[in-house]
Amino acid sequence: MLIKKDQDVIRGYFEDSSNLKGGHADSVAFPEDITALSEFVKEANQNKLPITISGGGTGTTGSRIPFGGIVVSLEKFNKIIEISEGGFRAIVQAGVLVEDFKNECERKGLFYACYPTEKTAFLGGTVATNASGSRSFKYGSTRIYVERLKMVLASGEIYEIKRGQNLLTKKYSTIRLDSGQEIKIPLPAYKMPKVKNSAGYFARTGMDAIDLFIGQEGTLSIIVEMELGLTKKPPKIFSSFVFFKEYSDSWNFAAEARTLSKDKNKADGIDALSIEYFDENALKLLRQKNSAVPKDASAAIFFEQEAAGADEERSVDSWLKLISKHNAFLDNTWVAMTEKMRETFTQFRHAIPESINEIVKRNGFRKLSTDIAVPESKFLDMMRCYAGALKRAGIEHAVFGHIGECHVHVNLLPRDEKELKISEEICLKFVKKAVALGGTVSAEHGIGKTRREYLEEMYGHEGILEMARIKKALDPNCVLGLDNIFPKEALGLV
Numbered sequence: 001m002l003i004k005k006d007q008d009v010i011r012g013y014f015e016d017s018s019n020l021k022g023g024h025a026d027s028v029a030f031p032e033d034i035t036a037l038s039e040f041v042k043e044a045n046q047n048k049l050p051i052t053i054s055g056g057g058t059g060t061t062g063s064r065i066p067f068g069g070i071v072v073s074l075e076k077f078n079k080i081i082e083i084s085e086g087g088f089r090a091i092v093q094a095g096v097l098v099e100d101f102k103n104e105c106e107r108k109g110l111f112y113a114c115y116p117t118e119k120t121a122f123l124g125g126t127v128a129t130n131a132s133g134s135r136s137f138k139y140g141s142t143r144i145y146v147e148r149l150k151m152v153l154a155s156g157e158i159y160e161i162k163r164g165q166n167l168l169t170k171k172y173s174t175i176r177l178d179s180g181q182e183i184k185i186p187l188p189a190y191k192m193p194k195v196k197n198s199a200g201y202f203a204r205t206g207m208d209a210i211d212l213f214i215g216q217e218g219t220l221s222i223i224v225e226m227e228l229g230l231t232k233k234p235p236k237i238f239s240s241f242v243f244f245k246e247y248s249d250s251w252n253f254a255a256e257a258r259t260l261s262k263d264k265n266k267a268d269g270i271d272a273l274s275i276e277y278f279d280e281n282a283l284k285l286l287r288q289k290n291s292a293v294p295k296d297a298s299a300a301i302f303f304e305q306e307a308a309g310a311d312e313e314r315s316v317d318s319w320l321k322l323i324s325k326h327n328a329f330l331d332n333t334w335v336a337m338t339e340k341m342r343e344t345f346t347q348f349r350h351a352i353p354e355s356i357n358e359i360v361k362r363n364g365f366r367k368l369s370t371d372i373a374v375p376e377s378k379f380l381d382m383m384r385c386y387a388g389a390l391k392r393a394g395i396e397h398a399v400f401g402h403i404g405e406c407h408v409h410v411n412l413l414p415r416d417e418k419e420l421k422i423s424e425e426i427c428l429k430f431v432k433k434a435v436a437l438g439g440t441v442s443a444e445h446g447i448g449k450t451r452r453e454y455l456e457e458m459y460g461h462e463g464i465l466e467m468a469r470i471k472k473a474l475d476p477n478c479v480l481g482l483d484n485i486f487p488k489e490a491l492g493l494v
Helices: 007-014 034-046 098-107 123-128 209-213 247-262 280-287 309-325 339-349 351-363 376-393 417-436 452-474 488-493
Strands: 002-004 027-030 051-054 070-073 080-084 089-093 146-153 158-162 174-176 182-184 221-229 237-244 272-279 299-306 334-336 397-402 407-412
Touching (some): 007 070, 158 209, 247 272, 247 376, 280 299, 351 397, 376 407, 376 417, 452 488
Parallel strands (some): 051 070
Antiparallel strands (some): 174 182
16 A cells, blocks of 8 residues: 655645645555555554545545644545446445536436535545535435445444444444444434534434434544435526625525425425525625626525426526516526536636635635524524624625525635634634524534534533544544544543
8 A cells, every 4th residue: 555754745635725734644545445444544543543534625624634643545445336327326435526426427317416516525525524515405415315335444344334224212322343343322412403514423313323424524434435326417407696786685585585495386486406695795706707797786696496398487487586576687687598508607606715715825814714504594693693793894705605505604814813813703703693593503514623613612512522422432542533523632531
């Protein structure tokens, strides 16, 4: 197995999109098969050598950044083993890129519905964080599509689990390994919020044991292979950018579009795949890419919908009525009815993170961003909180994201130490507000190393200790993913 130790060569494995600094490790290992990985992990565990798993480097919370020990890269686990057109499922390795998998599925007339946004993310990383993207509004997050996992545990043992195979209850919360060993999982008492959620370990009485390993951010196992559910590729998707003079009109438009889309009868034909939001500052960034963005717009909504035949005309008609009702720029609404135009819109939408990263480099200070989602009934309350605090602070920022799921990303872009401190205080204020409203501190990106403080706000100190007990049950020597989700010091308290 290839192992690299030259620090100049391996430095790239100490970075991700979080801009967290100070990462370091002795070496990076590149296993090519599960047997080699198993043997390597077994030896590291015996020597109590910390292991950080490295995916595609697209994460925003520092999960793959090591602070000591060794890094295991899964980039050689890059095979699409099978795509079953009749069975609507696929078997893939953890290092397959999201974009490659999407394209291969669509070539066979299939659709990976949750489709996380980052095209160069590893599929294993999206499972490890329970990632999602804009279309999770209709199709849900990664968790729903995971049918089977093959993993290497901290002991080096290979463990495979299928959905429906093992349910965990208060009376019976045991996982049985192929070796015959039984591991009792101490189910926590904390309650997960009833919103889209990617914060900490999944916990629910009667839960499927496979769900414990989805969203665990490399702290309980190394995910090597997944079996994922697929759907039929939609015959056509149309999308639209809708611009508003008043941001409150865009919020109300999104709220009504959400309600209509969730109406089971679908009498008016509105059934959005995604509903995305862009504030005035996000539009300024987009205007640099396309001067046609209206100069007097203070907000925009981007939406997508599947359409076919007679339903398409009815749906478009209903959307136009909704756009008119909420005072949007009807004459300056962009609609993509072809695959080529839709792809142009998608690339346009994805230009915002790139522009923000350019600002971060220019300013020389890391950005602070939120990943908060709240219940629908509290959505306007949270949006008003964002708007008021950001206006008072006067710090450069941009707000965009999945407004259909009451989940937008606030990006604060400080230019000096003073603004950095204020930005940290503002983010913590947002987190506390979201928790009070019954929301989550991380809806899709996970906790990693940069949002651990937020997780404790959500579940309390005892909730953190409950997670630490789960980790120690599966990883007694505490070698996997240290400092992800909770600080390693918590492991010494249980």
